[in-house]
Amino acid sequence: MSDLSFMPSTETIFERKGENTMVVNMGPQHPSTHGVLRVVCELDGETIVQAKCQIGYLHTGMEKEAEYQQYHKCVVMTDRMDYLNANGNNLAHALAVEKLLGCEIPRRGSYLRVILAELSRIASHCVWLGTHALDLGAMTPFFYIMQQREMILDLFEMFSGVRMMPSWIVPGGLRGDMPDGFELRLRDFLREFPKELDVVETMLVENPIWMERTQNIGILTAQETLELGCSGPIARASGVAWDLRKSNPYSCYEEFDFQIPVGAMGDVYDRFLVRLAEMKESVKIITQAIDGLPEGPYNTEDRKIAPPPRAEIDSSMESLIHHFKLYTEGYHPPVGEAYAGIEGSKGELGFYIISDGSNKPYRWHERPSSFMNLKSLEVLAEGRLIADLIAIIGSIDIVLGEIDR
Secondary structure, eight states: OOOOOOOOGGTTTOOOSOOOOOOEEEEESGGGSSSSSSEEEETTTTEEEEEEEEOOOOOOHHHHHHHHSSSGHHHHHTTTTTTSSHHHHHHHHHHHHHHHTOOOOOHHHHHHHHHHHHHHHHHHHHHHHHHHHHHHTTHHHHHHHHHHHHHHHHHHHHHHSSSSOOOOOTTTTESOOOOHHHHHHHHHHHHHHHHHHHHHHHHHHTTTHHHHHHSSSSSSOHHHHHHHHHHHHHHHTTTTOOOOOHHOOOTTTTGGGOOOOOOOSOSHHHHHHHHHHHHHHHHHHHHHHHTOOOOOSSSSOOTTTTTOOOOHHTTOOHHHHHHHHHHHHOOOOEEEEEEEEEEESSEEEEEEEEEEEEOOOOOEEEEHHHHHHTTTTHHTTTTTTTTHHHHHHHHHHOOHHHOOO
């Protein structure tokens, strides 16, 4: 059993609101907290009087570590923040560094980035849907939807050689082009996935037990969403139709036709429906991207930022030198600062980077969607039953690797 003697006492977390209430800990070992999250609850019977989130049990320190690494070596740390949306994290970091460098990416590279980012969104939502259903006692959907996620991870492995943390999107483009046979397997997935998602929907959408556990539970109004700084499916389920792919397009998203699913009640059920609809929209985006994938280079032509093609290294001494200098010295963005945000699977995900002119970031900070959204738990839990807390946490969809970074 882990030593939890360092945990702060409940007296230092909040003052009790009632005289005959009971204070209980949920976590940090509880499986339904989806990571090492501690929720301290004051209960009046089974009703939550107040709840406070306690974080910090993961102790990663990745933001500070990144300030000791060259820019292109920071990519591997972005994978390990929200490890369910690794390609999205790679993309946000790459866009921020490219802003500092004033670097333009060829359209083929942007299209491939979109394909990988949207596949990550679907894979992340698959994990959310499977575990959320499992938390509430629905075991069968977990097996169906995780099988689909495995197909996406197989695609990532085919593309990059790595299933979960590919580090494939880098400043300047990508580490490599789409491999032979990838398009065929991708189209097989795009054809089969909607059918399998329909099966899961049939199990849950009109299931009376599921509706009882999720409808009118954990309601977040549009005003509360804005005040708390929430984004992503949580905000859209509350009726806030805000998506960075539409409002601040990046990586050619303005070229694709897709909708922003929104809800009306802002409860657990609406957050469930919004994510289901988002997966279908992601399939539409990927289909358009692969159908219209441009020819040409996938990396910037600036050899100080992107490495030369592998074939050139065998025949060109200049290319070999550029390759060596890039991976030993890195590059030196001009003095300045940049922020780039994307619509990640959980909301707005961005990186704020300050350059002092060296080959390492002076400041490297993530705008984490999970961290921002987690604060809503304290609002959503108040007045609900302790059993509802499981459904509420699952509906927020957090990853502690991004929160305790």
